[in-house]
Amino acid sequence: MERDITNYAVVAxxxxxxxLLYTDIAENKTPVLYLLYDxxxxxxxxxxxxxxxxxxxxxxxxGAGLGFLIRDWGGGFQEVSAGxxxxxxxxxxxxxxxxxxxxxxxxxxxxxxxxxxxxRASKTQSVKSCLGAGLAFGSATLVKLVAILPxxxxxxxxxxxxxxxxxxxxxxxxxxxxxxxxxxxVGAYFALGGRWDDLVECTVKFNLRYFRPxxxxxxxxxxxxxxxxxxxxxxxxxWLLAFLWTWGTDHPRRLEWWAWILGSFLSISITGRYYxxxxxxxxxxxxxxxxxxxxxxxxxxGPAAGLxxxxxxxxxxxxxxxxxxxxxxxxxxxxLLKYGGDPTFIETREAxxxxxxxxxxxxxxxxxxxxxxxxxxxxxxxxxxxxxxxGLDVTDPRRQARVLGELKAHPPDLLVVSNGYxxxxxxxxxxxxxxxxxxxxxxxxxxxxxxTYLPLxxxxxxxxxxxxxxxxxx
Numbered sequence: 001m002e003r004d005i006t007n008y009a010v011v012a013x014x015x016x017x018x019x020l021l022y023t024d025i026a027e028n029k030t031p032v033l034y035l036l037y038d039x040x041x042x043x044x045x046x047x048x049x050x051x052x053x054x055x056x057x058x059x060x061x062x063g064a065g066l067g068f069l070i071r072d073w074g075g076g077f078q079e080v081s082a083g084x085x086x087x088x089x090x091x092x093x094x095x096x097x098x099x100x101x102x103x104x105x106x107x108x109x110x111x112x113x114x115x116x117x118x119x120r121a122s123k124t125q126s127v128k129s130c131l132g133a134g135l136a137f138g139s140a141t142l143v144k145l146v147a148i149l150p151x152x153x154x155x156x157x158x159x160x161x162x163x164x165x166x167x168x169x170x171x172x173x174x175x176x177x178x179x180x181x182x183x184x185x186v187g188a189y190f191a192l193g194g195r196w197d198d199l200v201e202c203t204v205k206f207n208l209r210y211f212r213p214x215x216x217x218x219x220x221x222x223x224x225x226x227x228x229x230x231x232x233x234x235x236x237x238x239w240l241l242a243f244l245w246t247w248g249t250d251h252p253r254r255l256e257w258w259a260w261i262l263g264s265f266l267s268i269s270i271t272g273r274y275y276x277x278x279x280x281x282x283x284x285x286x287x288x289x290x291x292x293x294x295x296x297x298x299x300x301x302g303p304a305a306g307l308x309x310x311x312x313x314x315x316x317x318x319x320x321x322x323x324x325x326x327x328x329x330x331x332x333x334x335x336l337l338k339y340g341g342d343p344t345f346i347e348t349r350e351a352x353x354x355x356x357x358x359x360x361x362x363x364x365x366x367x368x369x370x371x372x373x374x375x376x377x378x379x380x381x382x383x384x385x386x387x388x389x390x391g392l393d394v395t396d397p398r399r400q401a402r403v404l405g406e407l408k409a410h411p412p413d414l415l416v417v418s419n420g421y422x423x424x425x426x427x428x429x430x431x432x433x434x435x436x437x438x439x440x441x442x443x444x445x446x447x448x449x450x451x452t453y454l455p456l457x458x459x460x461x462x463x464x465x466x467x468x469x470x471x472x473x474x
Contacts, residue, residue: 012037083291110140134178150263231276241293352377369418
């Protein structure tokens with residue numbers, strides 16, 4: 001499991017046990033994402049099976065919306081089949097980390113259904129469709145804030161395309177009303193519960209300190225290929241069909257498609273980072289354009305018609321050849337290949353088993369690092385409201401003081417240090433200083449590459465160190 005996935009699962013699990021989001025358990029995504037993971041846990045229990053069910057469910061729901069959207073934009077059987085074929089392939093692409101339900105998967109679901117509802121509103125002038133589009137776009141932003149960019153540009157382009165100005169204003173107004181109303185309900189919920197400051201700290205202030213939007217334009221100017229890292233190779237064939245569509249047709253919804261693509265690019269680049277899973281945001285609009293490029297090529301009756309049809313089939317074949325072969329690797333091989341030999345995610349599950357063997361009932365551990373998978377696989381609850389060295393490094397002093405108080409009140413029996421964060425634990429931050437003063441500096445057991453295990457001074461684990469060493473660790 002990717003680190004983000006276990007983050008969401010652990011937070012949702014703690015919510016199901018009565019902890020308050022952003023107050024008792026802090027994370028930087030907006031609330032709908034954790035509610036979806038909480039729903040999956042309630043239906044399928046806590047564990048990998050819930051994540052698998054959630055992944056399959058969101059993929060099927062997005063595919064269904066994409067099929068309706070293609071039909072709504074005038075597509076026939078050929079276009080729907082082509083669009084869904086590309087969706088089936090790209091929505092499982094390992095290079096884009098699309099086989100696991102990260103935030104982008106849910107953003108795509110809400111965006112697809114929002115664009116479909118917006119199209120229905122244009123045809124029927126239905127207020128219900130406008131409200132549905134607004135709720136879908138609002139939900140997308142409540143999964144991940146950056147979804148505001150494509151949602152805003154799509155609605156703006158839709159209003160621009162309208163023929164009657166009053167109708168444009170009405171559509172815009174109803175969509176905005178629904179989206180802002182949804183945000184208003186969420187804000188009111190936290191404000192009335194006295195948790196507004198926690199919401200703002202985790203979802204706004206934390207992200208502003210963590211992200212580096214000022215680095216976007218210089219980085220793109222110096223290296224525009226950052227928009228297309230190696231992980232996006234599987235998208236290139238779809239880009240070719242998109243070119244055939246935009247060059248060879250004059251579809252009335254083409255402006256909205258460009259707004260979707262531009263908004264997705266902005267969402268990807270606004271953080272100043274280019275992680276592979278961010279590029280999943282491009283998959284639905286590219287599938288949409290691919291189906292129209294396919295249809296334009298197959299139905300072309302002018303010069304080079306045969307060549308265009310051959311190119312369409314070749315593009316699909318190349319996509320298959322890019323997406324399918326990595327599935328021949330087992331998860332361990334793929335993880336090592338993807339992260340350049342870094343075994344962290346592999347060792348995380350092994351380390352969770354080691355932690356379970358070390359600890360007795362009632363004993364706890366704390367991870368200095370970002371590996372929520374240790375909690376996920378071991379079944380242990382986090383002992384503090386914010387785990388992770390990265391989070392502690394950028395959060396405000398109030399949250400740091402709370403975490404320090406939680407550690408002092410119930411000192412964990414075992415400190416598991418992620419070796420990638422050894423520098424941070426030597427810092428002069430209040431939490432790091434306290435940890436250095438209360439845990440042995442001598443590792444308890446033979447460590448792997450990823451983790452170091454340090455017992456609490458005076459704890460049972462420290463007292464039993466000789467017997468553990470005689471037994472060869474665990």
